[in-house]
Amino acid sequence: MTLAPDTAQDPEAGRWHYCPPSPLGLNPLFSWPPRPRAVLDWYSGAWLQVTALTVCFAIAVLAYVVALPPLEQMATVRPGWIIRVWLMNLVPQIIVAGGLHWWLYQRKGQGMQTKFDPRNLARDNGIFTFRNQVWDNMWWTLGSAITVATVYQSVILWVMANGWVPVVSFAKHPVWFVAWMALIPMWSGLHFYWVHRLEHQPFLYPHVHAVHHRNVNVGPWSGISNHWFENMMYFTTYFIHLIIPSHPLHLLFHAFFQQVSPVLSHSGFEKLIANDTQIAKSGDFFHQLHHRYFECNYGTSEIPFDTWFGTFHDGSAEATKRTRAFKKQMYTR
């Protein structure tokens, strides 16, 4: 079912084909007074359904079992295991982004149901590398992002394999193992907010982050379609595993959460639907608003930094006005 945007209330709403009701929800863990029931619903909605979190966790377990070499083998730098780590990153990215792109944009499997932006992805447009949005996004994802992610992960695995940092196991530290896994999305959100705000500074934005923001109307391949320098900053999030005691599975879950979940959140559709049944939650209107209005929603809905620092766009006309004023102020400083 499509929610018709209300243009009488907000003239901007006519630019959306579909949008969820405003104000957008954020993690109620941080609301005051406490709302335990809402917190339970938030976490069960994220972990007990097919969502970015559960898909990424499943890929991490599968990759750990079938692809990641034993830690001992990675103590010496050798091309063989590094190529395996690269393939372990490359293959799920191609399957998830390619699969979603095929279903949503080529086969048009669910038509326009829950599609935020009414437009098609761009072709023959000089803004994009190869003049084509999808090819541009594929190049920056598979060429740049996966390469940088593989280098960083290989360094961390090599350090872990040599015993230079503590490596935990489920058998010996079950509580920490589970707790750290659950906290990784929060760490990711915290790191992302600050790196992302830095990338939006006028001295850096046009040279680096503008590559990601070529995509106002996003698609699955836009998720980690980033400039080299942005990837070098964005993936530093993984180095937390050299500070906080981790297991390689923590790194893998973190990796797929960082690499594959943006594929879903940039899919451009709020839900995946087949035969009129919802298969999974996918798109993220919170971040879709960031791609439309730029200077808002730098973080994720997991930790409400945007609320705390006055950059939250809740989908309302008032928030659009505020965001535009903030952008003007940023560029006239």
Ligand SMILES: [Zn+2]
């Ligand atoms: Zn941005």
Ligand SMILES: [Zn+2]
């Ligand atoms: Zn984005």
